[in-house]
Amino acid sequence: MEENRIPGANKLQPVMIAFKKCKSYDVVELRKKVDALLEPFQNSLKRIRRGDRVLLKPNLLSGHPPEHAVTTHPSFIEAVLQFFINLGAKPIIGDSPSPVFKNPKSLFEVTGWADIGRRYRIPLIYFDKTGWVKKSIRGKDYPIARIIDAVDFVINLPKVKTHNLTILTLGVKNMYGAIPGFKKVTLHRDYPNSVSFSEMNLDIYLLTKPLLTIYDGIIGMEGEGPAAGNPISLGFIAATDCAITGDMFITELLGVKKEKFPLYLAGKRMGIKMERTYKLFGDTLETYERKNIRLPRANQLNYIPPILTRTIGSQIWARPRIITKVCTNCENCIESCPAGAIKRGVIRPYFSYGKCISCFCCIETCPHRAIEIMLSPLVTLSQIL
Numbered sequence: 139m140e141e142n143r144i145p146g147a148n149k150l151q152p153v154m155i156a157f158k159k160c161k162s163y164d165v166v167e168l169r170k171k172v173d174a175l176l177e178p179f180q181n182s183l184k185r186i187r188r189g190d191r192v193l194l195k196p197n198l199l200s201g202h203p204p205e206h207a208v209t210t211h212p213s214f215i216e217a218v219l220q221f222f223i224n225l226g227a228k229p230i231i232g233d234s235p236s237p238v239f240k241n242p243k244s245l246f247e248v249t250g251w252a253d254i255g256r257r258y259r260i261p262l263i264y265f266d267k268t269g270w271v272k273k274s275i276r277g278k279d280y281p282i283a284r285i286i287d288a289v290d291f292v293i294n295l296p297k298v299k300t301h302n303l304t305i306l307t308l309g310v311k312n313m314y315g316a317i318p319g320f321k322k323v324t325l326h327r328d329y330p331n332s333v334s335f336s337e338m339n340l341d342i343y344l345l346t347k348p349l350l351t352i353y354d355g356i357i358g359m360e361g362e363g364p365a366a367g368n369p370i371s372l373g374f375i376a377a378t379d380c381a382i383t384g385d386m387f388i389t390e391l392l393g394v395k396k397e398k399f400p401l402y403l404a405g406k407r408m409g410i411k412m413e414r415t416y417k418l419f420g421d422t423l424e425t426y427e428r429k430n431i432r433l434p435r436a437n438q439l440n441y442i443p444p445i446l447t448r449t450i451g452s453q454i455w456a457r458p459r460i461i462t463k464v465c466t467n468c469e470n471c472i473e474s475c476p477a478g479a480i481k482r483g484v485i486r487p488y489f490s491y492g493k494c495i496s497c498f499c500c501i502e503t504c505p506h507r508a509i510e511i512m513l514s515p516l517v518t519l520s521q522i523l
Contacts, residue, residue, distance in 0.1 A: 144410070145347050145380055152415040153383040154178050159421050160356050161373045163204075163213035165220075168375075172217045175352070175377050178419040182349055182379055188226035190290040193263075194218060195348070197297040197312055198233035199364055200503060201245045207359045207369035210297045212250030214354040214375070218295060219258060231255065232263030232285060236503045237319035238470045242266075266318045273345045276408075280338075281321045286346050294348035294381060298355035298372060298388060300363030302434045302498040302511065303332050304400050307364050308388055309351035309381030310336075310343045311401070317342065323499075327476035330495035336404035343381060351381040353388065360431035366507045370431055383414045391423070393430030398437070435511045436498070453516045458500050460486050464508035471500035471509060 156175045160168065176183065186192065196210030204211050215231065222229045231251060239245055242264040246252040255262045265283035273282045286292060296312035304311055317325060329335040353376040361367035372392075378384035382405065389399050396402045396412075405412040436456040460471075465486040472480045472487050479493035480500060501509045 144344065144382060152417045153380045154378060154419065155384055155387050155416045156377045156419040157421055158375050159373055159426055160375045161371065163211055163356060165213050165216050168213060168217040169220055171375060172221050175375055175420060176221065179350060179377065179379060183225065186225055186227050186291060190227050192222050192227040192229045193285060193289040193292045194229055194231045194295055195233060195292055195315060196231065196295040198235045198245060198249065200235055201239060201248045201505060203248055204250050205369065207297065207299065207357050208365050209249045210295050210354050211356065212254055214356065215251065215295060216254050218293065218352055219254065219260065230261045230263055232265055233315045234265035234283060234317065234319045236474055237323065238473045238503045266320060270318050275341050275345055278341060280342055280345060281317060282345060283316050283318055286316050292346060292348040294351040296351065296353055297358065298353055299359035300361060300367050300431060300434050302362060302436050302501060304336055305433060305437055306389060306394060308385040309353065310385050311339050313343045313346050313348065314339050316346045323476045326497045326499055330497055332400035333403045333407065336400040337408055340404055340408060340410065350377055350379055351384055352377045353384065362434050362501065362511060365502045370429065372429060374426065382410065382412065383416050386412060387416065391428060393428065435513060453514055455514045456496055456517065457491055457494060457512050458489065458498060458509050459512040461508045461510055462486055464506055466506055468505065470503045470505065474499045474503040
């Protein structure tokens with residue numbers, strides 16, 4: 139992989155990562171933290187001229203209120219927005235959620251983003267309505283939202299969360315939102331396992347090249363993320379000009395072994411240098427209270443010895459299961475399933491596990507948290523042992 143393709147990567151200099159402890163979403167205090175956080179990146183920020191269009195690309199996975207920690211917090215977005223307005227830029231906010239959500243305005247309202255748009259008169263962009271263009275990398279074609287090329291700069295604003303397929307969803311994964319929602323279904327089908335899916339995420343990150351990635355790690359998510367987990371106070375914000383290195387930094391910060399992190403494995407397979415030297419600015423890690431977050435149950439599959447998966451692979455699995463008493467039969471899961479493995483039922487949908495690819499899109503898009511992960515008896519036994 140050519141180094142010049144990777145944002146922020148320079149063979150002669152370490153990657154810059156800024157880190158600040160932060161436990162509150164108070165906008166006034168958060169703005170001060172953001173100002174300090176971005177101070178080391180003045181050379182990058184000088185590229186932004188007065189009047190430049192800057193796309194703030196947060197995480198708009200689905201319609202959940204801020205306290206659920208599913209989407210990038212509106213106060214965090216507002217503090218970053220103020221920073222770029224002060225630079226003289228013309229920011230816009232946008233993302234592309236799952237195609238099952240037909241009314242993006244309702245998502246903007248429930249997440250608190252619509253209020254920001256009204257108060258600052260900032261456009262809120264639903265990527266699916268901007269069209270898309272084909273972009274190629276490593277001989278592969280991807281449909282990238284046209285808005286990415288229409289703006290002058292992209293600022294990546296991920297929420298720090300767990301993820302049933304990729305273990306964590308951080309800076310690189312957040313740029314998957316540059317794919318229009320209706321195209322995501324196809325890509326999930328084409329890249330069904332965690333490593334191949336992470337390779338695809340790396341491709342998209344390299345094609346979209348955000349100027350900076352600024353992480354909302356004040357309140358993150360643990361457990362069955364990215365939508366059905368539990369909020370956890372992580373107490374930090376971070377920034378970098380290379381999300382690949384930033385993601386590896388946060389992975390270590392949260393106690394996740396890199397050898398089990400699909401993004402790390404994908405990068406190694408692609409020939410990307412995943413362990414880069416970095417220079418840390420801001421608060422020292424010695425003053426930060428580290429937290430090992432609870433990972434998704436499906437993560438247990440990453441700890442099964444390869445010899446077992448080769449010999450008794452049919453007995454090693456994690457599958458989604460509908461919780462009948464919680465399910466409202468809204469059929470979001472049916473529409474989101476890239477494999478067509480979920481069928482309509484009288485009381486609730488049902489799974490055809492022979493078709494299921496364990497991408498867990500159904501869990502991401504269920505607004506009622508009515509789908510859980512079921513582990514095979516052998517995987518459950520390995521947890522006990």
